Amino acid sequence: MKILIVEDEAKTGDYLKQGLGEAGFAADLVRNGLDGMHEGLAGDYDLLILDVNLPGLDGWQVLKALRAAGRDLPVLFLTARDQVEDRVKGLELGADDYLVKPFAFSELLARVRTLLRRGRAKEAESLSLADLELDVLKRRATRAGRRIDLTAKEFALLELFLRRQGEVLARSFIASQVWDMNFDSDTNVVEVAIRRLRAKVDDDFTPKLIHTLRGMGYVMEIR
């Protein structure tokens, strides 16, 4: 999967490139709007990460030029100002998603994966990892053959983890996906929810599947 990053802030750009590379993507970085437009038109990218505030051509102009040329690759834009008009403008111009700086890198990764997954094959109806199995249609979860009773939200949380196996999920991303809470609040609600889910899914079993990455979020995988 090839990703083009257009970002003029040196450090941010470098770390975005490094982070995406280490997450298994082939990421190219350009540092101004004009290069971004040329690369976006010529290169064969699967996704564009576009900073709005760029020297020369700004992000909006790059986006407009790409869409005018018929390039319909998914675009995730980054903005430093949390202005409603910015969001609306970006989405109207054909961007697919946005993030307000500063954001958690894991959040960006999760959004990137969602955008790249979009439009692909129908989502699986049964999910599993190790001896944990989830039947999405019947709303049934079992571990080592034993039925696990979950509330609706616990089920949604577990489903999210299973669909995103191996991905680090930021707390804000989890809150947004499971509870539709889209503002960053200074609470440990997600922590509590995951502690309860662990008690049902992980505590009495091995291997442990849900892991905490301090400061970053949670990941479900076999370690």
Add this chain to the structure above:
Amino acid sequence: MAGWRHSITLRLSVAFALLATLVFAALGLYFSRAADDHMAELDAHDLFGKLALIGHVGTQEQSAAAFAARLGDALIGEHGVIATVDGKKGPIFKWPTAELAEPLAAAGVSLGRTPIRLALGGTEYRVIAADMETPWGGTAHVVVGRDIRHHTDFLDQLQHDFWLAIAAAALLTAVVGALIVRHGMHPVRDIARAAGRISAGQLAERIPEQGVPPELAELVEAFNAMLGRLEESFKRLSDFSADLAHELRTPIHSLRMQTEVSLGKARSTDEYRDLLASNLEEYERLSRIIADMLFLAKADHGLLIPQTEPLALVPLCERLIEYYGLLADNVTLQLSGDDLTVGGDRLMLERAIGNVLINAIHHTPAGGEISIRVQAAGGTAQVSIANSGRPIPEDALHRVFDRFVRLDSGSDGSGLGLAIARSIMRAHRGDIAVTVGGQVTTFHLSLPLEGDHTAL
């Protein structure tokens, strides 16, 4: 000099001058009329005296010639008197000379009860005519005139003097008026000077209220009250800046310490990982404070514009309770009330109600309860969130919505949650209030009811 058009001094001086002119002109008019009337009366009196004299002489003499001679004697020494007496057979008597009396005879004055004014040969006269029976037979026609030049000269002089007096009075009142007004404006200039001394650093200064004329007392009071309000918000702002610096400095300080100490000697990878993770948590806290501050700054500048959509309050509260309820260990959460719909920004209102709910959860002890009620009250929709537990002290109630206020030191929040809740409610033309009763603290969030927009 367009400013002069609005100058109080100029306007008042002109008004004074006009007033003086009017008063003097009216007086002048009255006096000249009175003098004129008085002169006419004197002249009439004199003329009737002459008529009586002529009548009296007429009864004494038996012939016209003797009458004329005697009358001539009697009138000697009378200046400015002219007279003619005509009998049936022609003129009998002319005074002072035939030539001088000729125009009077030619004027043909008819009989009258009061003297009339007449110009004879360039001179003003008052004349009167009468008939008398003569001892020598027949009726004689008597006309007596008096030269009134000295009277008219006097009146002309009087008028002339009056015009001069009016002009002088107008000028004088204008000048004196201007001086008085300038002097009267002294307190205003004093106030302006006092106001000029006040700068951002000396907002505690006030314009002295003693010695201010009562007309200006209201202005000074209003001005001082405004200064008071300014001082208070200015103080809040600088307190706030200080608090902000403190809030940012504390985490940055600990980040620095941690990093410096860690770099002090070689450590294991795990230790480095721990350090970075701990740093990340601090960064997150910092970003959140900054994001919250920006949110509040936007609200302060009226830039918080809700994207309004119809929102059913009960389901919205249900969702919030489902989420934040996870934090409420051993606390009962109850939701009751009416199915109300308001217009509002979903994200913002969730945040506002959520913040109040978090606050309630933090302050409810184990075994306590939180009840949330949605109801209509006087054209507004009210969401009341009541929690049991130690109530907020009465004297701290007004501060709970201020920034960086944490009433219990154990609280780990940023101290901005309730300030943000208030900003959001106000951006929605609603408000938030807190009441305390017994062991229950209740926050009331009110919003205009949907469909009530026209009334607002």
